[in-house]
Amino acid sequence: MSLVEASPPSRTPPRSVRPPFWRDVRVVRVVLQVVFVVAVVALIAYLYNNLVSNLEARGIRTDFGHLDQPAGFQIQGSDFRASQTVREAIQVGLGNTISVAGVGIVLTTILGVIVGVASLSSNWLVRKGANLFVESLRNLPPLLVILFTYFAVILPLPRIQEPLDWGFVIITNRAIAVTAPSVDDGSGLFLVAVLVGLVVGAVVWRWRTRRNETTGEPHRRVMWSLAALAAVVVPAWALMGRPLGVDQPDVVGLQLDGGWTMSAGYAAVLLALVIYTASYIAEIVRGSIQAVHRGQNEAAEALALSSFQRLRFVVLPQAFRIAVPPIGNQYLNLTKNSALAWAIGFAEVTTVTFISIGNGAPAVQSVILLLFIYLALSLLISFFTNIANRRLQVIER
């Protein structure tokens, strides 16, 4: 304060301390960004101009009208007809991609966690076996794994004339069918009953959680909720005349009928992607478990928890917090790697795009559409991973 008062009040304003504008950080920053934007926009405009003039010079159309034209090709393993539009063909392909990715993500997580935990087993043989699995698959190209499962695992299976029939599952080298729940008429009402059962189960789950938090008695949420679900669903099932049965697969002529059938290509891609991605997930799980402080395990041991309880209630919950972002990355990789199914002709979205280009669809638009489909899938998966990540993080004080 005194310093300010001591300085004599000056009539003339002090000379500007701002440096010359070409050395002023504020000016330089703005100028740099403007230059950068101009450069990027110029590059994109240049490329776009080239694209349009090249396409016009060759008389190729630049709109997406081809999507509504008849496709002119069939898709193996689906009832898609050649007279349907390209749009519908791509929808069929996208459905296959999502199906492989969705089922694959579930299965690969299960397998990956098992192998990851096994690679830390106290049993030498189990540990080495898990390491062998991880180190052999991680160092192979996924494309090779897909080709191998198709040509050396699925195709040598018995032909459909002499199928491997175990009742609940039929295995042939043309298709593999698994028993599935069948849906009859009146199942709409039954679905409502299932929904009610799920809601009741959720309410019971919350009640048990509260109970556990207030009184400390064991919550046994899983058992209670399942019982509540069954209490609603089973009587409804009986009352509505058993609308939900079991659909056993069957060999009809040279095809499999009933159940949940997957084609040879689907089975090969699924198997390859599941074991390949599981080797990465196993490494992530192993690393995350090792990243949990050893004291946690020792404290749980001191509290006399069994080795399963230590893993289930102490180590794994903390390990998964570390593992969620990298595992989300692996889900992304699995989805992107499903494009490699092209090599064995399985009709997922890349294959369909390629076939449609071969049948006269304009290449540029088709490929751009394909890129955006994959971008959308990737963003969707990142979105869910981020939600899971945020919910699992410890709120730090």
Add this chain to the structure above:
Amino acid sequence: MIPSTEAAIPEPTEDVRLSPPVHEVGPVEWARLNLFSSWFNTVLTVVFGILFSWLAYRAARFVVVTAEWEIVRRNLTNFMVGRFDRTQLWRPWVAAGVLALTGGVVAGAMGRVSAELAAQQDRTQPKVTLAGYIQRFWPLIIMVLFVLSMTRTIWPTILTALVLAVGLAGRRVGTALPPAARRLTWLYAVVGLIVAVQVLVAFGGVGWGGWGGVHINVFVTVVGIVLAFPLGMLLALGRRSSLPVVRWVSVAYIEFFRGVPLLALLLVAQFVVQFFLPPTIAAPSFLMRALIVIVLFESAYIAEIVRGGLQSIGRGQIEAAQALGMSPWATTRRIVLPQALRAVIPAMVGQFISLFQDTSLLYVLGFFELLAVGQNVTSQTDFVGQGLQAVTLPFVAFIFWAISYSMSRESRRLETRLGIGVR
């Protein structure tokens, strides 16, 4: 007289500190501890023991008895160099010699540097022995021996031994280099690479279009990483830039290329890239287009790796540089990047492996690379329709596996040597 208290304390005559007793574990006790410690473990051991024995038996039977290696034996040259002009085969051998010499010089110089560093810090470094080499590179050694066992003449074995000898000689030279010459290691690597490519191409050699086999996988990987690295570094710096526009553009680029499969991008290379070029320029060759796309794709991944390295640099480093009056550019160039790049070496090796595996995608686009050879030779007239993919694919897989696994082991070794992740 005051008695001296010092005399009362007895001097320790000998070192009484004892090291803890070493508990020797015999084989029986080891088995009890590691295989049969509980009834559950015993069950696991028995079940997996039977399973693994059966698998090992099947694998050994496959390699020695059932597999018909004739198809590999007859196509070995195809597997190595594809359709490379058979009258020019001396070129790949000379190129391999040049690369071995370069690798030897670089390895020798780097080994000398790290040995001197260790001497400065009073660390002892394990001596390089033959057993140590075998332990480090056994997958590669087995692969080379296996491939050589498939040859029909003695020449490949002699030439391989020669290449190896050249490499060892290069290592001698590298170790003996004076410090001033050692600083140019990176230059030797670049020159060696260029000379090796020239040996293949120049003076009536074979252009890219005629390359194939494992040779093209390695080439695309090396060129892809080398070209993608500067771009990736710029993108990583851009993503951490304080200028918002630069940051947004970098993020958009990185997230776009990380969000789409390489295969879809290779479709772009096949169908779209030439449309983006002005009509005056002739469409580049297909391999060139594929390389452009691979470089763009890889640079996004390298950017994320380098960003991880940049984030591992403490703020104090930058603040100290600013306190010394260093410009932002000098801070980045002299303080941040050297530390960040050292920290990302193992992750870069990982990316190198991943690109090496991704080069198998070139098969889908009709290149005659290793995997394509494995698929195509099964339709030769002598071998068609016998399901010989069951032989060629494991062979191809073995080559991919041996190279990738050796590199990942080396990267793990580097990680411990560089002390990354150790605080």
